[in-house]
Amino acid sequence: MPARAECVSLGPDSDLPFPMIDSVSAALFARAERVLPGGVNSPVRAFRAVQGTPVFISRASGAYLYGADQTRYIDYVGSWGPMLLGHAPPNVVAAITEAATRGTSYGAPTEGEVLLAERLIALYPSIEKLRAVSSGTEATMSALRVARGFTGRDLIVKFEGCYHGHADFLLVKAGSGAATFGVPDSAGVPRATAENTLTLPYNDTNALRHLFETRGKDLAAVIVEPVVGNMGVVPPEPGFLETLVELCTSHGAVSIFDEVMTGCRVAQGGMQARVGLRPDLTCLGKIIGGGLPLAVYGGRRLLMDRVAPLGPVYQAGTLSGNPIAVAAALATLDRLDEALYARLEAKGARLQHGLELALSKTGLDACVQRVGSMFTVFFAKGPIRCWEDAKRCDVQRFARWHGAMLARGVYWPPAQFEAAFLSDAHSDDDLTKTLTAAEEAFAESV
Ligand SMILES: Cc1ncc(COP(=O)(O)O)c(C=O)c1O
Known part of the structure; x- marks a missing residue:
């Protein structure tokens, strides 16, 4: 399929031309499509959800991405979450550079891995022991293996619209009714x-209770995004996470908070710190790797002591605890403190307020949902509390808005059902420019 280098109409509803993608990116995409499925190494990067052509990135610094033609964009993707400090923070770059001079991988333990575990355990009181892996997918897959190995049960529960990586048993959609057996997705x-x-609907405490009443003794684990980022930002309603943890405890099932996105994002100690809960297992990734491939799963000692070589649950990795990734992780954690989260909250509040104000002038059915520095503009009336609600969004309108933002130098996640991320590097001026762009783009997409 040829790259879409020219103006593209977004279908019968649209009379707005999609902005011209830069010719360097267009040429690279044409080459990429010949050798990579869809031209990318991870699907959402292909811009298909906005019927566009991806910008190829040549470099990044602070709050900015630079396209292949050197166009500068204010970045709200942040590598899909990891770049809490902005791109290429000097202390992280220095740590990576220094670590690389000492060798790139040993396949043997290092002091850095112990330090990292100690630092994370200090931030996450629910974690007594942890294991480092190379991706969020590995973390959730392994945590679920531990849960099954510990309980001797096979059934797991997830919520519609939550994404936990691409392990087979997590690529599942709801069956024909709530709490039916899942079908492959x-x-x-x-x-x-x-x-x-x-699968159950997110935020449906009654459905969860009912499932435990009927199947409780068969359930190995419930895995949840404690704030959903993967259907756009959907916060948990009061009581939902509390009930989940209680039900797991009382039925001998394992509660798993997948904080791959929310960990060190919504607070240093993740969402579990904000709601004061201690799940049995926690998965972390993205931010804790400082932009390198690193994630962890960990939790109660009783569970983690089932992992090989101590116990019968096998899990291993050639590059797990890689010394360069660990150096990036430690340097990132060095920069986290309460003042940083206060700054992010203030910026998030300003952006949310500005977007809501801009939306109120258009009469569009749309809402902004935010937790700290992660947020989504949903092109549907709010509140969005589960996947059924999110599905009502006008994705064509979102696509037009996305294109109009990109044309104004704002790099927004190229899909409606994703979270946008702020970083510590976004300046007041960046936010002002973003809000001006957003207001114009809303007006264009009505
Ligand atoms: C909540 C959550 N869990 C797991 C994953 C999978 O992580 P990775 O892409 O590093 O495999 C993601 C990725 O976006 C995620 O958002």
């Missing part, structure tokens, strides 16, 4: 695998 996932995953 991807080709290549065996039906039998999907059937061990039950």
Whole structure:
């Protein structure tokens, strides 16, 4: 398929031309499509959800991405979450550079791994022991293996619209009714695998209670994004997470908070610190890797002592605890303090207020949902509290708005059902420019 280098109409509803993508990116995309599926190494990067052509990035610094033609964009993707400090923070770059001179991988333990575990355990009181892995997918997959190994049960529960990486048994959509056996959400996932995953609507405490009443003794684990980022930002309603943890405890199931996105994002100690809960297991990734491939899963000692070589649950990785990734992680953690989160909250509040004000002038059915420095502009009336609500969004309008933002130098996540992220590097001036762009883009997308 040729790269879309010319103006593209967004279908019958749209009379707005999609902005011209720079010719360097267009040429690179044409080459990429010949050798990479969809031209990318991870699907959402392909801009298909906004019917666009991706900008190829040549470098990044602070709050900015620079396209292949050197166009500067204010970045709200932040590598899909990791770049809390902005791009290329000097102390992290220095730590990576220094670590690389000492060798890139040993396949043997290092002091840095111990330091990292000690630092994370100090921030997350629910974690007594942890294991480092290389991606969020590995973290959730391994945590669920531990839960199954510990309980001797097979069934797991997830919530519709939550994403926990691409392990087979997590690529599952709801069956025909609440709490029915899941069905594969991807080709290549065996039906039998999907059937061990039950799905429920997010924020539906009653459905969760009912499931535990009927199937409680068969459930190995419930895994949840404690703030959803992967259907756009959807916060938990009061009582939802509390009930989840209580039900797991009382039925011998394992509660797993997937804080790959929210960890060190909504607070240093993640969402569990904000709500004062201690799940049995926690998955962290993204920010804690400082932009390098690093994630962890960890939790109660009793559970983690089941992991090999101590226990029978096998899990391993050639590059796990890689010394360069660990150096980036430690340097990132060095920069986190309460003042940073206060700054992020203030910027988030300003952006939310400005976007809401701009929206109120347009009469558009849209809402802004935010927790700290993660937020989403949903092109549907709020509140959005579960996937059924999110599905009502006008994705065509979102696509037009996204294109209009990009044309104004604002790099927003190229899909409606994603979180946008602020970093410590975004300046007041960046926010002012973003709000001006957003107001014009809303007006264009009505
Ligand atoms: C909540 C959550 N869990 C797990 C993952 C998977 O992480 P990774 O992409 O590092 O495999 C993601 C990725 O976006 C995520 O948002």
